[in-house]
Amino acid sequence: MLTFEHQFATLPEPLWVACMPTSVAEPSLIAFNDALATHLGMQARPEDAVLAEWFSGNQLPPGAEPKALGYAGHQFGNFVPQLGDGRALLLGEVIDQLEVRRDIQLKGSGRTPFSRGGDGRSPLGPVLREYLVSEFMAAVGVPTTRALAAVSTGERVVRQMVEPGAVLTRVASSHIRVGTFQFAALRRDGTALKALADHVITRHYPEAANAEDPYLTLLEAVTARQAALVAHWMSLGFIHGVMNTDNCSIAGETIDYGPCAFMEQFDPQKVYSSIDQRGRYAFNNQPAIAQWNLARFAETLLPLMREEGDSVVEQATEIIRRFEPLFDAEQQRFYADKLGLASESTQAATLMERLKTQMHQGWMDMTATFDALTQFAASPNDEQRDALLKLTTQPDELAAWLENWQAAQAASQQNERLDAMRRANPVIIPRNHRIQEVIDAAYEGDFTPFHTLLAVVTQPFDDSFEARRLAAPATESEQVLRTFCGT
Known part of the structure; x- marks a missing residue:
């Protein structure tokens, strides 16, 4: 039995609305995360x-409210004043x-x-998709929401097709987003905005409570977490696909796995989302x-900060500018680990860019x-070298890079660096075509491929x-080049 509390409900009601789930015809448990x-x-x-009754919404778990x-939220740069949990x-x-x-x-409860x-x-x-990708992200150490349960409803949903x-049961450090602050700030309700900010400080950033300016310190802490999060995404080739402000978690977790994907063939401008027409x-x-x-x-927090006028804008702007060096430092750390180099290596960034x-x-x-x-x-022999060179259409250029990389790696402590390298480079990711295979089989009533993956x-x-x-990797006929949101 889960023991529910309701701290968020102590915040002013414009930030939440009591609502019951809509019952479904025939709930059936697909998966339950026992360890979680x-x-x-x-x-x-x-x-x-x-479990199927509870996590479909047909019955409430004891204590749930x-x-x-x-x-x-800003959706693709355009501000929408009211979104919310639809x-x-x-x-x-x-x-x-x-x-x-x-x-x-x-999620999906009516x-x-x-x-x-x-x-x-x-x-x-x-x-x-969200169950697979969020649990993979947790397994590789990326801050993320988690999947607790998946339940089929026995009903049909009309999107591009029937x-x-x-219903997914999702677990998060919280579901508070940048868009939550925008929602409160838009109403010019200083009491609600301050209550929300104080709630976030207590829940996620208690070290900010005793700062000279708690709300400026809150901005600084959220900025640091977001820099670290996105650097981790980039190290895995993860493309969120819909980074609207309503999908940006204040807790610094990956949230809302809609048209997300992991890049396969490397392309810095890669886009998978069907709704991201302009990249x-x-x-x-x-x-x-x-x-x-x-x-x-930052704009939402300005009324709460100690300073006023140009001074407070300058302070907030300076913190936002710190995102870049924070991100660069995190990315440098991932570069070093992925290449098996010492964290202080001066060559990691150059080698990675090449x-x-x-x-x-x-x-x-x-x-x-x-x-x-x-x-x-791990095994620097001709067989492994040839296997690597077979991955490129330019083997001579990659061979030259390998010589420079091996020279840099020789200066690092091999055993320690190899362990870090293994932890930074997964054997498997949830590839688009594998996820699609799982979905296709599930639509035919077969969940074995889902559980295997x-x-x-x-x-x-x-x-x-x-x-x-x-x-x-996907063959040419298996490639899935577009992903879709479930709304």
Whole structure:
């Protein structure tokens, strides 16, 4: 049994609206994250039928008090004053085994006051995608929301086509976004804005409470977390796909896995999202977009800060400018680890930039390249070298790069660096075509491929036969070049 608390409900009601989920026809449990449930304090696992009722919204778990949360947001740069949870409900919060407060949310549980004419439902495909990708991200150490349960509804959802429906149960440090602050600030309700900021400080950044200016310190802390988060994304080739301010978590977690994807053939301007027509959220644009989102967050906090007028704007602007050096420092650390070099290496950035050029010009798969490089570092023989060179259309250029890399690596402590290299370069990622295979099978009623893929992407550094089989890049006929949002 989960023990629910409701701290967010102490905030002013414009930030939330009480709302009940809409029941579904025939709930059936697809997956339940037993390890996460134990971490959240569930000591005894209920039967599947009970879990299906709870996490479809047909029955409320004991102690749950569902609420839809309000937020605004810049969507592709255009401000929408009211968005909110149009298909999600916060059941409440639990305290996990590390004494950290976590939100439990149903996603796809029916209409809310924020639905804006939508059906409040989710197709099965996006639920399976988010479950797989968020659990992979947790396994590789990226701050992220988690998947607790997936339930099929026995109903149909109309999107581009008629699809089976499902509900995801999502766990987050909180669901408070930049857009939540925009929602409060837009109403010019100083009391609600201050209550929200104080809640975030208490919950996520308690060190800011005793600062000379707590709200300026809050901005600084959120900026640092976002810089570290996006640097981690970039190290894995992850493209969020929809980095609107309403999808930017104040807690510094990856949230809202809609049209997300992992880049395969390296291309700095790669876009997968079907709705990103102009490439605003292309791979290489993500750091600048994160900084832009943080500037919007800063604007909401200005009325709370100690200074006034030009002085407070200058202070906030200076913090936003710090995003770039913070991001660069985090990226340098990931570069060093991915290349098996010492963290203080002065050559990591240069070597990485040259390798990215090689990957782009040589049509190289990003994950396969770093996996092969890790294997070569562990066993620097001709077989491993040849396997790496086969990944590029420009083997002579890559061979020259390898000589420079080996010279730089020789200066590092090999065993220690190889361990870091392995932890930075997963064997497998949730590739687009594998996710699509899972979805296609699930639409036919077969969830075995989903469970098989889930098992390997949650052990992403294990070099098993099954991982190698599912890690293979897509053939030309298997490529999935567009991903779609589930709304």
